[in-house]
């Protein structure tokens with residue numbers, strides 16, 4: 288097999304951008320089918336990419352046996368069921384984060400994946416494919432900063448998206464800020480340290496948008512975590528950064544420290560004008576992580592075509608969700624919470 292035919296479910300904020308990447312930047316993938324419950328999104332994909340097969344029903348797409356793989360970019364509450372159905376129908380599967388919202392549904396999904404060892408499953412933690420994060424990982428592996436003692440992560444969405452998020456939350460379950468947003472940093476903590484999180488203490492506050500209280504969401508959350516070897520992780524997760532999309536990571540070790548994205552710059556341009564010296568910031572995830580999403584797709588197609596192990600598995604998904612859910616529980620109960 289040299290190329291794979293993909294059926295993509297979900298053509299929203301992220302799904303459309305995945306579709307564009309597949310068509311324009313991943314030559315070993317072919318966007319053979321798309322599925323969405325919104326007719327206008329199907330029409331948009333048809334006119335933008337000339338996609339031959341359009342489906343409003345996911346199971347009808349799964350009946351198309353010309354496809355090799357299914358990509359899932361639907362809302363998080365559908366992921367587990369759609370993964371199981373696609374695997375049972377015989378496809379390789381790529382799924383966006385988080386793999387699922389509850390441990391029960393994830394464990395059932397893991398059983399189904401295990402029963403089909405010849406099909407690949409990969410989860411979309413795209414930050415692992417960002418050039419800067421990969422360089423940092425390489426330095427850590429070479430011992431450049433010694434043993435990691437603390438890792439500090441900021442992941443804050445721009446305020447420009449807050450209003451539409453409030454509306455989204457009225458009708459959808461994102462899983463909460465820890466499962467939806469902080470999960471990227473949780474995955475990075477596990478990836479950089481090669482350690483599991485043992486206990487967490489999480490807090491949160493709604494200040495600018497108290498409406499988030501009504502939909503059970505948090506505008507800004509934070510958590511302190513203990514890792515199994517005693518190292519510490521601190522995270523700040525939010526939806527209200529006035530200046531843009533702020534993703535920053537600091538890793539402190541016994542011999543040095545690394546900072547990735549310490550200022551969320553858009554690029555290398557500095558503007559000098561009547562307001563002084565200005566460094567524009569990146570404004571959204573496609574802008575900051577555009578190449579990482581393409582690398583992630585390439586990694587998925589490579590593991591299918593070359594029959595090599597998936598770089599991010601269902602177990603990574605389960606472990607990250609367990610930690611996120613422990614953070615949510617700690618926030619709800621206001622107690623230090625173990626990750627079992």
Ligand code: NAI
Nearest residue numbers: 297298299300301302323324325360361362363383384385
């Ligand atoms: P969205 O709400 O913009 O789009 C959801 C899409 O799913 C829509 O096209 C909708 O028609 C479709 N859909 C909903 N129910 C469906 C069903 N039953 N059958 C078929 N299609 C259905 O959502 P968004 O923001 O694109 O998020 C999608 C997923 O991607 C979420 O799980 C989210 O966590 C993840 N995500 C990941 C990001 C990352 O940085 N890796 C960034 C943004 C989202």
